Amino acid sequence: MDDGIKIYGMCLGRLKHQINIAKAKENHPSPENILLESYNTGDMEDIIDILELYDIEERNFDGLSTKLDELSFTVSTLLCERLFFDYTAQGELGLHLDLSLKPVVST
Secondary structure, three states: OOOOOEEOOEEHHHHHHHHHHHHHOOOOOOOOEEEEEEOOOOOHHHHHHHOOOOOOOOOOHHHHHHHHHHHHHHHHHHHOOEEEEEEOOOOOEEEEEEOOOOOOOOO
16 A cells, blocks of 8 residues: 555554654553544644545534544555544544554463
């Protein structure tokens, strides 16, 4: 897979790099839920612009939530990691890495 591929406003190469850095650090406040990047806004229109979600069907928070779920599922599948969007305590949208699910190793 080409690292330069963009899914909406998300560059897969950049995300791989952020995931590798996050996994290498050992002093996360929550080691199973790591904030990879924050978009420094909770404003719906800003989020749509930052992530280039121009084909969003419903321009409301339910529509945005649905689109973000679809986007995180797609990126998670491509990167073989569990990623999800959530709001920080400051009310800003962030992309999180979920390390709580350990990969199953078959013997």
